[in-house]
Amino acid sequence: MAQRWLYERYKRAMFSVALRTLNDYDHANDALQDAFVEVFRHLDSFRFQSTLGAWIKTIVVRQALRKRQLEWRFETIDEHLHDRPLEVPDFITGAVLDAAIRSLPDGARAVFVLAEVEGYKHHEIAAMLNISEGTSKSQVSYARKLLRKKLSEPPGGPGDYTD
């Protein structure tokens, strides 16, 4: 069955986007289900303006963002995050970075994932989250500052980023 094949082909990548954006396993599963139902119901409207994967991803991202439509909060940026140079190890694993990303505040995490992991442009993120392009850019910058701080702290320390 073609639909099943398409689902199997994309499920892991799409679920990872949803989970990383929402940091909530149940919401991410709901978003994935809703998104694939929409994909299969509207497959005939796909116009090949992008790759099929990119089209499905946009639908997954939108469904994920809808799960938190009224809950997105963008923290005011603290410009004085650290009082010493931060030493991040030269090598970290993807799992460690993933845990650090998922520990970010909701708004900063969503924008960082969409911009830096998924490659969306700031004007696209601004439209998706109904924020300004400036807010999108500053939240990415804020997320990076927080990540540097989290990754420079030893596991088990005050800012432990592991679950």
Next chain:
Amino acid sequence: MDWSRAIQNLPEHEPRPDLWDRIDADLRADAVIDRTLDDLPVFEPQDDAWEQIAGRLEKPVVRPLWPRSFRWIAAAAVVALVAGIWAVWQPVSDEKVTIAYATETVETEWAATPEPLPSSTDQKVETFINEQCAQQIVVCQKPEVKELKQQLRELSNRKMAVEQELLVFGNDPALVQAQIKIENERAEVTKELVRILRI
């Protein structure tokens, strides 16, 4: 007072001694983060996700008879009608008032997913720009004209992308807002382009 000389003689200040260390550490940390982004793990959805999707696909889609916007219009019409009747029936005089009304049926073509067509204005503008560029090749080679034409192309692509998403999501408020914003930006860019080409 000679402001320009005073400004030229403003004193210089030293940043904090460890500032370079901080900048260097941030740059190195960003490089580590960027490198590791390619190694982020992927996750599996729950095992029965496909069964749930397949189950939902088998159910018939129930679409509302009237789109939400039409429901609002209908509600507003009812309110207006009630208010009108109330206003006419106010006992301000002894005159007898006869209310006559007629209903009109408007034939409309209902499409499940209406295909947005480029407006005639868009086509006219595009034709105008093409004609002007054919006649004024030098003007169209100007960097600002090239830039504006590029912006217009990008905005048109974004417009089409949003229209496609609207087909999937219906009137999602964020998408509608994005559509309005893009239309406004297109109008601004088009206005500027036409202004330059008319000079």
